[in-house]
Amino acid sequence: MFNLARQGPGRSVLFNSYDYLLYFLPLSLVGFFALGRRPTWAVAWLVAASLFFYAWWDPRYLPLILGSIAFNFLVGRALRRETPRGRLILGGGIAGNLLLLGVFKYADFALSNAANLLGKPLPLPHLVLPLGISFFTFTQIAYLVDVYRRKAREPSVANYALFVSFFPHLLAGPILHHSEMMPQFASPTNKRAQATNLAAGLFLLCIGLVKKVCFADQLAPLADAGFANPAGLSTLGAWLAVLAYTLQIYFDFSGYTDMALGAARMFNIELPLNFNSPYHATNIREFWQRWHMTLSRFLREYLYIPLGGNRHGEWRTMLAVMITFLLGGLWHGASWTFVVWGAMHGMALLCYRAWERTGVTLPRPLAWGLTFLFVMIAWVFFRAQSLAGAATMLRALSGGNTVEPSGAAATHWLAQLAAALTSDAQTSATWVGAVILASVVVAALRRNSNVMVREFRPSWPTGIAVTVGLVFSVLQLGKVAPFIYFNF
Amino acid sequence: MATLATPMLTADRPARLWFAAVTVATLALLAACATFVWWVDPFQQYRLASRYPPRFYSLHHRYINPGLAKHQAYDTVISGSSIMESTRNSVVARLCGGAAVNLSMPAMSASEQRLMLDTALASRSLRRVIMVLDFNEFAGAPDERQDVAGPLPTYLYDRNPFNDLPYLLSWNVLLRSWRIVTDNRSERYASDPDAPWYWGDLKRFGRDEVLRGLDLKNLNARFQQPERTLAAMRASFERNLLPLLRAHPQTQFDLVWPPYSILVWVDFAQRDQLDLSLAFKRYVYEATRGLPNVAITDLQSERSITHDLDRYTDLYHFDPAINERLVKAVCLSAKRFEASDVDEAERRLREQVAAAQTPAGLAQIVGARAQ
Numbered sequence: 001m002f003n004l005a006r007q008g009p010g011r012s013v014l015f016n017s018y019d020y021l022l023y024f025l026p027l028s029l030v031g032f033f034a035l036g037r038r039p040t041w042a043v044a045w046l047v048a049a050s051l052f053f054y055a056w057w058d059p060r061y062l063p064l065i066l067g068s069i070a071f072n073f074l075v076g077r078a079l080r081r082e083t084p085r086g087r088l089i090l091g092g093g094i095a096g097n098l099l100l101l102g103v104f105k106y107a108d109f110a111l112s113n114a115a116n117l118l119g120k121p122l123p124l125p126h127l128v129l130p131l132g133i134s135f136f137t138f139t140q141i142a143y144l145v146d147v148y149r150r151k152a153r154e155p156s157v158a159n160y161a162l163f164v165s166f167f168p169h170l171l172a173g174p175i176l177h178h179s180e181m182m183p184q185f186a187s188p189t190n191k192r193a194q195a196t197n198l199a200a201g202l203f204l205l206c207i208g209l210v211k212k213v214c215f216a217d218q219l220a221p222l223a224d225a226g227f228a229n230p231a232g233l234s235t236l237g238a239w240l241a242v243l244a245y246t247l248q249i250y251f252d253f254s255g256y257t258d259m260a261l262g263a264a265r266m267f268n269i270e271l272p273l274n275f276n277s278p279y280h281a282t283n284i285r286e287f288w289q290r291w292h293m294t295l296s297r298f299l300r301e302y303l304y305i306p307l308g309g310n311r312h313g314e315w316r317t318m319l320a321v322m323i324t325f326l327l328g329g330l331w332h333g334a335s336w337t338f339v340v341w342g343a344m345h346g347m348a349l350l351c352y353r354a355w356e357r358t359g360v361t362l363p364r365p366l367a368w369g370l371t372f373l374f375v376m377i378a379w380v381f382f383r384a385q386s387l388a389g390a391a392t393m394l395r396a397l398s399g400g401n402t403v404e405p406s407g408a409a410a411t412h413w414l415a416q417l418a419a420a421l422t423s424d425a426q427t428s429a430t431w432v433g434a435v436i437l438a439s440v441v442v443a444a445l446r447r448n449s450n451v452m453v454r455e456f457r458p459s460w461p462t463g464i465a466v467t468v469g470l471v472f473s474v475l476q477l478g479k480v481a482p483f484i485y486f487n488f
Numbered sequence: 489m490a491t492l493a494t495p496m497l498t499a500d501r502p503a504r505l506w507f508a509a510v511t512v513a514t515l516a517l518l519a520a521c522a523t524f525v526w527w528v529d530p531f532q533q534y535r536l537a538s539r540y541p542p543r544f545y546s547l548h549h550r551y552i553n554p555g556l557a558k559h560q561a562y563d564t565v566i567s568g569s570s571i572m573e574s575t576r577n578s579v580v581a582r583l584c585g586g587a588a589v590n591l592s593m594p595a596m597s598a599s600e601q602r603l604m605l606d607t608a609l610a611s612r613s614l615r616r617v618i619m620v621l622d623f624n625e626f627a628g629a630p631d632e633r634q635d636v637a638g639p640l641p642t643y644l645y646d647r648n649p650f651n652d653l654p655y656l657l658s659w660n661v662l663l664r665s666w667r668i669v670t671d672n673r674s675e676r677y678a679s680d681p682d683a684p685w686y687w688g689d690l691k692r693f694g695r696d697e698v699l700r701g702l703d704l705k706n707l708n709a710r711f712q713q714p715e716r717t718l719a720a721m722r723a724s725f726e727r728n729l730l731p732l733l734r735a736h737p738q739t740q741f742d743l744v745w746p747p748y749s750i751l752v753w754v755d756f757a758q759r760d761q762l763d764l765s766l767a768f769k770r771y772v773y774e775a776t777r778g779l780p781n782v783a784i785t786d787l788q789s790e791r792s793i794t795h796d797l798d799r800y801t802d803l804y805h806f807d808p809a810i811n812e813r814l815v816k817a818v819c820l821s822a823k824r825f826e827a828s829d830v831d832e833a834e835r836r837l838r839e840q841v842a843a844a845q846t847p848a849g850l851a852q853i854v855g856a857r858a859q
Contacts, residue, residue, distance in 0.1 A: 018653040018657065202507060458505070458507075462506070463506055463509055467517065470514045471521075472659075477654070477657070478659065
């Protein structure tokens, strides 16, 4: 599921690649600021760079994103005209976007389920999922709704193309609001290099790269090995594998986001926050206020509230919550595992609402522990290849696997894993423990990157730290691992 | 909107200095690392090792062979999977004339063989290529690649220096460069440029060795070889090797069917892969018979080799003396493989497999284990 190679034959300019860090990003910056005195040219340069960034993965999909941009721009323009058919146009625009997403992302899923229901095989198209399609489709649906609500308008096709394709957010978000981006793209001062933003952007980019390379990529083999064979895991081994994945997905996605925000910042563009220490949350509502915040915002504004939100009584609210989370789960991937993951979070949120009414407050450590435990167990469904695989992992977590006693089995599992990672199993078993411990400390206890960049001051210590972080991370890029969220 | 709060910098100058200093320091350090790796060049990508004994690291064929292909002096290439690794360059040179380089790779796929040979053919004018074919290399998709020691480093197979950064800026390569400079020999490697990938002295050969852990009724249980289809094998051959043979009419290509132990064919029969494998051999003959620069050598029904398990370390891998015999058969035989030879080789092989599947035949090959 998380192997980029399964997505298609091409290659992508990953944020954690030499091509991106040493060629693409510097050249894009230099070109953009060199053309800064001619804003139209600067915008054109950035659009061209962004489309090149996208086409590098597989140029055959360039027409797809260009077509999507053109379609939504034209629908948006039609919506701008005061017309009684606005609602119809909006419905058509949204349907067009969902159709694109449905064909590329959900056709196999729908057809295979239909085949199961009908009891006969149906031909599956097996279409390659274009990178970032979920993100640029949602971004544009939000734009159309905002135009319909008279909250947005964009007369310039170049500006609109930049809003959709701006490469820092193109592949994995954050999911943007037109209104928060266009004033920044339109500002002439933003087309001139600003040292404060260059410095803060580089600082943030470094944090993201270190998160990806030094944490997520170190945790990935542990999680992969555990989820590859959950039936062979002891209880402790299963918990370690799930914990490793819980930490990996946070460092991976938030690392990506930091790199996106950092790169955008260097262009004088502030992207919205996407993470705010989600593993500090002491209840599930707070978790969703801190995890993938722009997706939560999208689902709230464009799905939950239009479904009635909490304005029509308790049952309608519960229904709206469940629909929102089920679709939110399905957005992550065309599989029942994602639907179950969404359903679990929806149910948890409803339980929390009921609990709130009792007025009982749990001690903070207990509330944090329960929230973290729930999120961790829900990740099992998110990561497992199938419902059966998730069930096997849950059985392993509950001690249902009949393998060796926990301690010995875990050591055995770690040693095996360690041996796979390096030639020295003893050292690596220690390394595995150290990586998990360090990741827990950083994810759950340390200040997050938002705070760090807010408090950032140019100084020798930060300069040395960033230099060391960048050099060390770049030297680790030889074993490139794709970002998890590219697949959604 | 929740956004990053702008840092409260009172002046632009400290930020400008900080950004410039960090950028320059980072690029300078990275350039220093890249220069050091370029200078030491542990995988011999820019020159053959001369200042230190070369280090041929275990399982790093895909990283080091492109360098050998670019810089070694040769006019003959040996290309095959792990069964050909123990072929010495000097043996090939003695038997075939000229100078040879062994560019074999373990678990090689057809697309990797093509990539390797493309690099060699772009670097040297080749007189002869001895291509040892392995059925498994045609399993899977035509562009199948094996991540033996990490993803295939395609950037090392071309002449574009701008895509070499994964080599020049790699922690692992930097570490190896440092170990070379400090004469640290803690890692396992070979140093003989005549036989970089030789494993003939590391393995034990003999019937007991071959039969260890084998279930004679399910030979594939231990090796877990992939299932193949004729259509996929043909597609891979047509995509990867046939264009290569056609594109270089001045080079003699010797396609060799290597002498696996007869148990491999018994395994094929157990998995219903026998007819398919023989059909593929026939297809290769038909596809290349019109090419004057292609010759086929088939040792797969050489009973004196394939039935003598003492010459093997497992079902597939034979001792280095067989490698020499194989090269001799290629270079010293004047006879061209004809349609009648295809029929005859297939007939003999089918007979041998049928006999080997009987209790008496199997007992003759494996001894007491057949009981």
